[in-house]
Amino acid sequence: EVQLVESGGGLVQPGGSLRLSCAASGFTFSTYWMRWVRQAPGKGLEWVANIDQDGGNKNYVDSVKGRFTISRDNAKNSLFLQMNSLRTEDTAMYYCARDGLPTAADFWGQGTQVTVSS
Amino acid sequence: QSALTQPASVSGSPGQSITISCTGTSSDVGGYNYVSWYQQHPGKAPEVMIYEVSNRPSGVSSRFSGSKSGNTASLTISGLQPEDEADYYCSSYTSINIVIFGGGTKLTVL
Numbered sequence: 001e002v003q004l005v006e007s008g009g010g011l012v013q014p015g016g017s018l019r020l021s022c023a024a025s026g027f028t029f030s031t032y033w034m035r036w037v038r039q040a041p042g043k044g045l046e047w048v049a050n051i052d053q054d055g056g057n058k059n060y061v062d063s064v065k066g067r068f069t070i071s072r073d074n075a076k077n078s079l080f081l082q083m084n085s086l087r088t089e090d091t092a093m094y095y096c097a098r099d100g101l102p103t104a105a106d107f108w109g110q111g112t113q114v115t116v117s118s
Numbered sequence: 119q120s121a122l123t124q125p126a127s128v129s130g131s132p133g134q135s136i137t138i139s140c141t142g143t144s145s146d147v148g149g150y151n152y153v154s155w156y157q158q159h160p161g162k163a164p165e166v167m168i169y170e171v172s173n174r175p176s177g178v179s180s181r182f183s184g185s186k187s188g189n190t191a192s193l194t195i196s197g198l199q200p201e202d203e204a205d206y207y208c209s210s211y212t213s214i215n216i217v218i219f220g221g222g223t224k225l226t227v228l
């Protein structure tokens with residue numbers, strides 16, 4: 001059974017940092033693109049970043065470029081999102097997802113909440 | 119990286135059909151067959167319903183169908199059922215592996 005379990009969210013002050021993790025199981029993690037998607041309270045989905053199978057190709061939404069870094073450890077079946085210089089507008093539920101279909105995410109985690117507030 | 123345009127809400131009665139539109143540009147929706155649709159119930163993670171414009175993943179009801187004309191993609195749900203009430207999001211890849219979502223459409227089953 002495919003499972004994605006996010007962790008690492010929490011309350012942080014503006015300007016602070018958090019590192020999100022996504023533990024994958026039930027599939028061959030190293031053969032899939034992965035992505036992070038976030039959803040602010042009461043708002044729609046926003047794609048944040050994606051990464052290819054070996055980590056050599058990474059892409060970001062403009063609003064997080066230079067502040068967030070996506071990475072993966074295929075030996076540990078884990079996806080990460082390092083978030084620096086956090087802003088109040090980064091407050092959201094953060095989901096990791098597997099790109100198991102051509103250009104679409106077929107499995108999603110349940111999300112981890114990030115709140116940026118003083 | 120502008121969001122795709124969807125109607126804020128649509129509604130229909132059980133058994134009816136509804137269509138949700140998703141308008142982009144020639145750089146995303148119109149330029150590639152990389153449109154997908156997601157269903158999200160309150161407090162739950164999204165689920166993919168359509169990928170590559172009109173393909174249904176295994177396990178998704180045939181009542182869900184997708185299409186595209188020019189820069190506008192559409193999701194049609196036929197034979198509406200109460201459990202279809204949810205938020206629906208379209209999404210498109212662009213030329214450089216960037217993903218954009220629509221603003222979301224709230225479907226109400228009357």
